[in-house]
Amino acid sequence: MIYAGIDAGSRTVKAILLDGKELRVLASGIADQGIKQADLAESLLKDILKKAGINRKDVGKIIATGYGRNAIDFADTTITEITCHACGVHHWIPQARTVVDIGGQDSKVLRLEPDGGVRDFVMNDRCAAGTGRFLEVVAAKLEVSLNDLGGMAQRAKKASAISSMCVVFAETEIIGLLASGETPENIVAGVQMSITSRITSMAGRNITDPVVFTGGVALIPGMDKALESAINHKIIISPEPQMTGALGAAILAGREGLEHVSIIG
Amino acid sequence: MNLAPKKITLTEWDERFIELQSAGINQPKYGGPLRRYLTDGDLRLEKLKFDNSPASLNLWNFLLTEEDRLHASRKEGRKIIGTMKDLGTVPVMAYSLPNVTAFYPDGAWWTPCVMEMSSGVLAVADSLGIDESFCPVRAMLGAFVTKAHFPDPDLIVCSVGATCDDFSAIAQRLNGLGYPILWWEILHRRKPERNEQSVKLPGGFECPVGQVEFVESELQRVKLAIESLAGMKIDDKRLCTGIKTANKVRQYLRELRQLTFTARFCPLPALELLIAEMLAIHFCSDQQESLDVLSGLLEEIRKRISAGVGFFDPDAVRIFWVNPVADLRVMNLLEDCGGRICGTDYLFCHALDEIPLDIHPMNALARMALADPMVGSTGDRAQRICNDIGLFGSEAVIVSRIPGASHCALEGAIIADEVRSKMRLPVLEIEVPPLADSILPSLNTRLTALVETVKERRKK
């Protein structure tokens, strides 16, 4: 049986089709988020079904997760992104014990049980200071692309001191720093440090190795090193870090589907 | 008439109230339909879900008519005392006298939520320089200034010392505006050292005898001030009678909690239980009526339990909740996400313990004051939470931070660490502002994730 997971995040929608028996990803896709979330997700699902040559009626169950999960009305059920990220990361890296997920508008730290279940979690979704949104603001202000940030941070001589209280104020501070002659490289390093210090503060002492880094921000060069240095633990970047939520949703859809089958049987 | 327990909206209450009236159910003198409060500006009621029992209707009516009672007290010439930062000690003294009404100005922190900011009390606090970086209890400052919620008290009493900085700073601001305050010192409770005589406190704590003596001497100062205001003595006999009545309230509440937390089907929703628990500290400005309201609730709960009816599936996740929320809607949300309350520490659990009757009454009150979770170490507080978790079988803990509250910023991590290591339970920290509408989806995700986590753990 084939199962689908849809992660309706704040910045992008991700979808995965999974072979429930072999736990093999058959197709996946990603699209920018918009106002009509359900339509976007539906269209994305159609695209990946077409790509994989699969008929919609062959999909046993669909689980939606993420910030906009409740808007995905064609999904059979919803599960939070916390549970789904844990499941997705456990699938790729079964020994993972801590997951740091930094997305476009939120960030979270999960502690996992040895079987991949969630032991505990902390989450920040009220302040953009510890999220990818901060990097977007900075990149726009410095007129560089997100992919340039890693290299710039590496060239920094000293990380600038940036207030991590508020992205809006930080933007003003960046203007002030530029006016005072601070280099863009130092500013980027300062912003990276600011984001990772938010994560450190949020995680507190609850970090157990191995630590896996997931979410869209894990794709930005240099963020893994900044995080590694802030939390003082080695970081493993999850394979396809943007897709772990959708993958977890698809795996959980498979599990629920199998439970359903066994009850009927 | 359908008597099955159900959570209903304000509109559904309109119909239900007519049914109750037709059935001839007796209403107390402050009774009536809940909708009248909405008309008066309590806009939040339209977004809440309520228990449908007549006993809960009485509870809500009792709560929402407190302002009327205070104004009536003023008209009757009774002396009014505002007991601030006092979680259940001075009101016991005050209610020992027949011509005194004590109330809890700090309770105004719910006003912005209940009135959905329409009261303007927070705006007044802002204008006085007490902005949102302070605890929402700053609403009290606005309530004093606007005089729209309670009359100016004849005496304001405020504990200070091992309390919270926010409140102390806000009370000092009030003082600076010309409101005289009788400050009394509460010590940081500590364990006795060698060569110090130990005293057992309610809640299983202990402290040196010197601390009890000091706090007793401070309470004597307060007692003298109340006596001077009331024109009569609080003699031991009166005080003992007052303590016995307070103990009766506490006994009802302990039973209410025990039954609610341990019944297979939850007999009372979290929202009504939160409001009922608050009666332990302030009696909603009428101690005797508190007893009647609570006994009515207890009777209803006992009936529901014996009939095997209640709320939620038996597999609802059993949550221990730490710290009260400013936005009442969040209590509904927890239940919508699949949880039920099985244990609470709303920062005044000492006010649910029995005040000792076998010692001198002032000494007993001093011991109660020192048993307050806020005046001791966070480790003590965490230990009491762990004990209650064991007692009620909670499966997860939510530590609800009060935005701006100086103690919450630090206590949460210590409590979470202790609960994790001693009880091996998942802990979720959240922050609830006075009006949480904009973050309800985010809170929903967190609470749902916690419920999912517990349900996964059950499978193992």
Next chain:
Amino acid sequence: MGLIVYSCPYVPAELIVAYGLTPSRILPESTGLNGPIDVTAGVCPYMRGFVNTACTMSGVTGIILTTVCDQMRHAKDYIEQRTAIPSFLLNVPSTWQIPSVIKLYISELKRLGNFLETMGGKSPATDYLWRVMEEYTKKREKLRALRADLNAMDYSMAIAEFNRTGQIMHALPGRIAEENKVPVALIGGPLTIQDFNLFNLIRHSGGNVVLDGTESGERTMPAPFNGRRSEKDDSLLELASCYFGHIPDAFRRPNSELYKWLKREIDCRGIKGVILVRHIWCDKWHAKVPRLREWLKIPFLDVDIDGESSAIRTAGRIQAFMETVS
């Protein structure tokens, strides 16, 4: 000698010295997360900086915290739960008008003595504490005299150094003429080392701090001790009178003494403006802002610092304020 560190001005250094230990009222250097306090949201950066500095510096035998601030009180829980460093919480009453609180403070000093004994200290002979107090009074006299010879920042640094080491700095910088500068008061909570840059910012903007009323400055110096006049004199009572009975602070209830002190100092030093520096999440100083605005008859500036912001914002505010005062 065992090193005992603290930050609160109500802890008498004399008592620690008399027990044969080394007192150090430290200035935290950073407000980072390296230490037992790893939370930031809602947490006073000074408290976090102090605790994390005290717990990570070498040679610390014990830490003294006090109840003057809610967050410092809870910091004890962190040190206890997360480190093996012995700590002591001194209960400093918030009220001050009645004799019982002075007695309480004295009983707390006795209890502090017990703690110092467990740290390797020895209960002092009857008149030894008096001698130490006498020495400290002389040193503080010298320290106070430096105000005439030093620039504002150097004088404040000298006070901080004295609090840290019990010594008066040997190499003192020369005074730079301040004739055209506007005399202002800097008041508020404690400073970190980095916060001393405020003095420079004020100076560069045309001001001169003639009163350091921060917790790190002269406001929190105890009154000079009376010498022992008879066998019956109680050294702890004298300590209590000169520390607890003398130092005005924002945490006192009521806090009328703070305003009396400030009025006296403003009048006698010809102060033209007041700058309040406070750490974010410090409720007690924060709540003073509106009251001071109402009460002061001279210009007032509120500067909030979070321990990590760049100085640019603060510099802008100070410059604008000094333009107003000038």
